[in-house]
Amino acid sequence: MSPPKRNQAPAPGVKCPHCKSPANNTRTVVVSETLKEIRYHCTNEKCGHIFLADLEIKRTLVPSDCPNADIKIPQHDFNAAKTN
Numbered sequence: 001m002s003p004p005k006r007n008q009a010p011a012p013g014v015k016c017p018h019c020k021s022p023a024n025n026t027r028t029v030v031v032s033e034t035l036k037e038i039r040y041h042c043t044n045e046k047c048g049h050i051f052l053a054d055l056e057i058k059r060t061l062v063p064s065d066c067p068n069a070d071i072k073i074p075q076h077d078f079n080a081a082k083t084n
């Protein structure tokens with residue numbers, strides 16, 4: 001298996017869990033086609049928290065019209081999401 005790829009791809013906006021300030025994405029490691037590990041730095045200089053978060057594609061809502069046979073993503077179960 002090849003080592004994870006590193007890049008600076010855009011990542012979702014995240015707030016620091018401690019002080020609630022915005023956190024900047026400083027590195028993204030592509031673990032697989034459906035999983036990225038993202039490093040964040042809190043922008044609050046008094047806080048200084050640096051943390052890792054995962055971005056994972058979990059379920060398909062609408063199937064792709066050009067599917068890749070190597071990509072296996074579970075279909076979302078809309079019935080399971082209902083309450084009552």
Ligand SMILES: [Zn+2]
Nearest residue numbers: 016019042047
């Ligand atoms: Zn913080």
